[in-house]
Amino acid sequence: MSRAEQPSRRTVLAAAVAAAVAGGAGPASAAPASAAPAGGAAGPGRTPVRPAADPARTVDNRAWTTYADWLGGTAQGTRAVAGLRPGVVIDTPEGTTDYTDPHSGRTASWEYARWTSPVHRFAVPATEVIASWNARTPAGTWLQVDLRATYSDGTASPWYVMGRWAAGDQDIRRTSVDDQGDGRSTVWTDTLAVDAPGSGLRVVACRLRLTLYRRPGGGATPTVWRLGAMGSDVPDRFTVPASEPGPAGELTVPRYSQEIHKGQYPEYDNGGEAWCSPTSSQMVVEYWGGRLTPQQLAWVDPSYADPQVCHAARYTYDHQYAGCGNWPFNAAYAATFPDLRGVVTRLGSLTDLETLIGAGIPAITSQSFVKGELTGAGYGTAGHLMTVIGFTADGDVIANDPASPTNDAVRRVYRRREFENIWLRTKRYNAKGQVKSGTGGICYIIFPVKSAPSQQRALRALGIR
Numbered sequence: 001m002s003r004a005e006q007p008s009r010r011t012v013l014a015a016a017v018a019a020a021v022a023g024g025a026g027p028a029s030a031a032p033a034s035a036a037p038a039g040g041a042a043g044p045g046r047t048p049v050r051p052a053a054d055p056a057r058t059v060d061n062r063a064w065t066t067y068a069d070w071l072g073g074t075a076q077g078t079r080a081v082a083g084l085r086p087g088v089v090i091d092t093p094e095g096t097t098d099y100t101d102p103h104s105g106r107t108a109s110w111e112y113a114r115w116t117s118p119v120h121r122f123a124v125p126a127t128e129v130i131a132s133w134n135a136r137t138p139a140g141t142w143l144q145v146d147l148r149a150t151y152s153d154g155t156a157s158p159w160y161v162m163g164r165w166a167a168g169d170q171d172i173r174r175t176s177v178d179d180q181g182d183g184r185s186t187v188w189t190d191t192l193a194v195d196a197p198g199s200g201l202r203v204v205a206c207r208l209r210l211t212l213y214r215r216p217g218g219g220a221t222p223t224v225w226r227l228g229a230m231g232s233d234v235p236d237r238f239t240v241p242a243s244e245p246g247p248a249g250e251l252t253v254p255r256y257s258q259e260i261h262k263g264q265y266p267e268y269d270n271g272g273e274a275w276c277s278p279t280s281s282q283m284v285v286e287y288w289g290g291r292l293t294p295q296q297l298a299w300v301d302p303s304y305a306d307p308q309v310c311h312a313a314r315y316t317y318d319h320q321y322a323g324c325g326n327w328p329f330n331a332a333y334a335a336t337f338p339d340l341r342g343v344v345t346r347l348g349s350l351t352d353l354e355t356l357i358g359a360g361i362p363a364i365t366s367q368s369f370v371k372g373e374l375t376g377a378g379y380g381t382a383g384h385l386m387t388v389i390g391f392t393a394d395g396d397v398i399a400n401d402p403a404s405p406t407n408d409a410v411r412r413v414y415r416r417r418e419f420e421n422i423w424l425r426t427k428r429y430n431a432k433g434q435v436k437s438g439t440g441g442i443c444y445i446i447f448p449v450k451s452a453p454s455q456q457r458a459l460r461a462l463g464i465r
Helices: 009-016 067-071 276-287 307-316 327-334 350-358 416-424 453-461
Strands: 059-064 074-076 078-081 087-090 095-100 107-116 120-126 128-136 141-151 160-165 185-188 191-194 203-214 223-232 340-346 363-369 381-391 397-400 411-414 427-429 435-437 442-448
Touching (some): 059 067, 059 340, 067 078, 074 078, 078 107, 087 203, 120 223, 128 141, 128 160, 128 203, 128 327, 128 340, 141 223, 160 185, 160 327, 203 223, 276 327, 276 363, 276 381, 276 442, 307 327, 327 340, 327 442, 350 363, 350 416, 363 416, 397 416, 411 416, 442 453
Antiparallel strands (some): 059 223, 074 107, 078 087, 087 223, 095 107, 107 203, 120 203, 128 191, 128 223, 141 160, 141 203, 185 191, 363 442, 397 411, 427 435
């Protein structure tokens, strides 16, 4: 997202939450959706589902990653594959459907198959749910992720499209889908949000559905290795409790500035000044050893420095959102590199970040603030991503901030209390004194499939696998 003080997705969400869009958009496939959630989830007229709340928790993560996980879902033309990175692929397609790409205008026929997860009951009845996935989509293939919510009053949402995605951009234009809502919840780009959380309504359970597509008669298939949902109920707050500083330490993460790409490839969100998210993602991908080949970068103007940042912007770009800041698309981009996983979640404190840094795992955080709230930043933003790489002996945050004039200037030290508050709060005042939203601790975490035992322990401590 841009570092400029402009409306962000969550600012729009906060302003529009009382006037949600009615009438959900259906999936691209012509195959019919189920009339009600499987697994006995309640619908209209059924007994309401009682939330099983744990007041100490605000976030619940569920991911399907193992061979047993994939076997535990409902397969319609798909099959589970074992190995070091278990996943789900097309076996025998269920049928063929036409899809007209709203961004290219092209209509094409696609074979499809489906996998649907079991119902997951959130440990934290949620006001927001974000899905994320890791997959490989060879040429001639793509995928769609849908989510269906069960509410605390026993009713259910329609199947919502959470993303139509491909690693490349030659077959379809990866996209979120607008105008999805049922009068109770709304999808805002990549986030399903309860329209009136003050009413007490919550999402208590959900199912995820994958639809895998390929050219008719082709042998290629998408492979999905990870599918997850993060449900959260972070309380509205302008300030958050301060955490005590933990161990100091700093990771050696590549430094890239988004600003040196200003004006480059304006078709991707008006050029580099808005590329904080892909720039941060690329830093962490390369920290873990991910590299792009000369062939992959051949399309970039050879006069541009750091062509991999241009590449990351192109291949995270959401053609509906018209930006590179779609959180799940960034996680999915990271996982296109060999042996990496990407996850979207929320964390609860800087202590959680210290746990990750101590295990050698950097984290990409999303925050909003006015100029002057974050000493040393020198700008204000309605939504900006940066990479936390360590902590000083005093507990201050060491961040690679891509909103810097040069690569050398990217490393910053920000005051602990200021950083913690602007990252974790859900409400804030903008420069005009208007109440706007904050991200409530959103971050993406990129880590190896074959993580060290200490890294696995750190991730498990934060509910991630």
